[in-house]
Amino acid sequence: MGFMNKQVWRRGFALILAFCLILGVYIQPATALTQEQKLVSEVWRIVNRSYLDETFNHQNWAAVRQAALKNHFSTREGAYVAIQTMLKSLDDPFTRFLDPEQYRSLQVSTSGELTGVGLQIAINAETGTLEVITPIDGSPAQKAGIRPRDRILKIENLSTVNLTLDEAAAQMRGPVGSVVTLLIAREGEGEKEVTLVRDRIELNPVVAELRFSPQDKPIGYLRLTQFNANAAMELAHAINSLEKKGAAGYILDLRNNPGGLLQSGIEVARQWLDSGTVVYTVNRQGIQGTFEAFGPALTPDPLVILVNQGTASASEILAGALQDNGRAQLVGETTFGKGLIQSLFELSDGSGLAVTIAKYETPNHRDINKLGITPDIVIPQQPITRDQIATTTDSQYQAAMEILSKNSVIAGKG
Structure with a gap:
């Protein structure tokens, strides 16, 4: 570029900058995302690429990302909350975030042994209520007479209304010999409390x-x-x-x-x-x-x-x-x-993401x-x-x- 052209370019840039300043526009270089924001963005990208519903529950998925990244997270737990809020907007109980402990637990559940009450659970997509898919054969839940389609209203007096699937599962897990009380509702029979003693559950299929x-x-x-x-x-x-x-x-x-x-x-x-x-x-x-x-x-x-x-x-x-x-x-x-069908993704910090x-x-x-x-x-x-x-x-x-x-x-x- 010649000397004259350089001068013209500089003057032109100066005029553009002055014009932007007069209008109150401040040109700021892009700032790097924090580790917490990167995790939120990582989840957003996986869902954006893989999720079954291309309308993302009839919402602007890019706007959901922008709203989530406006938060300045001071802790990793804050990022987890933002991720859960972002996923909740999809209204799909099977697309969910798992913290590192929940992710490890889910990996174990497809083989070996489990410790707990032995319930396979789901959130009913139409009613939003926590319900039993089935008790595992020979488990404390099966021996106590819990049946498929039973609704779980409370776990140890904690309402299940706002619990995610993994939070509910975590509430029911515990050491062998410990006790957990569930409030169950059954079609045509009303509500009843069921007390279960947690045990080791063999998964012999x-x-x-x-x-x-x-x-x-x-x-x-x-x-x-x-x-x-x-x-x-x-x-x-x-x-x-x-x-x-x-x-x-x-x-x-x-x-x-x-x-x-x-x-x-x-x-x-x-x-x-x-x-x-x-x-x-x-x-x-x-x-x-x-x-x-x-x-x-x-x-x-x-x-x-x-x-x-x-x-x-x-x-x-x-x-x-x-x-x-x-x-x-x-x-x-x-x-x-x-x-x-869900796929399980491992995230950069050891947590996990299940996506439909x-x-x-x-x-x-x-x-x-x-x-x-x-x-x-x-x-x-x-x-x-x-x-x-x-x-x-x-x-x-x-x-x-x-x-x-x-x-x-x-x-x-x-």
Whole structure:
């Protein structure tokens, strides 16, 4: 640039600056974000990139970020509060922030052991109330008679109205032998207090036995209580063992199975199918993934699946896949209706973020979120004890046995 051009440029810049000052505009260089603000911004970016609803609950998501970053956080906890406020505007109980302790706890919950009362819980998306998906088999909650769809109004006299899912779970966790009191509301029965003694909860997902129908037909009974990291492998071992023992049909009991790992549900579905679609995942751009069965199935024998209101999430993926592919008949009650998929992100400070990234559709493109899956044969049943499951007092189990005895189930597909 020549000398004359430099002078012209300087004068021009000086005039622009003077004009801005006259109008009361101050040009300030961008200031660096604090560590706390960076964490808030990190969460915003993940949601902006991944969240299922591209309208972000019909709001300007960029404006939400600007409002959050106006705060000057003096502590990390202040940033956590700002993140929770930001996420609350999405009105999605499954998209949530987890502090470092909650994040570690969630990672543990898909395998190994838990300590607490043994409740799988959710916030009802329509009513906003905390409710039970299902008690874990053999847990203090299950032994105390807590049922799917029970509403938890108070935990130790603390109202659950404004608690997040993780805050409620934290209130119910505690050392073995300690006591926690819940105020429960049940449809048609009003409110009642239930006192639970916390215990160590084993997460053994598979129960397998060879049973015999009244016609002396060998039937493999399989109960799957959750989809943790070991579920598919353990179920495969159980099916192979029952095949060697001569099983001629199967009952797969998914009642009160709240789900777990998506991939585990897909792998279990593949064990029963020679071919066919297992599930579609749909993000905000449309169909994101298609999961297929590539066979061969571990067994071609007839299959009946037992479901109820506590059958949720990955359990519904499995039940829907085998129903739509004509591989199994479903017996029992309409399932829970959780058709949303979350992904877990680890944040820079060791905390975590669960984000609803997609929904799923069954092979026949059924969206079951909030609707559930209706069984082929609907059989309502009053709650039964753990010892009554798969006995003569279990009417849903007896119906499955009768179906298999008549050989009326399609034995496989493809």
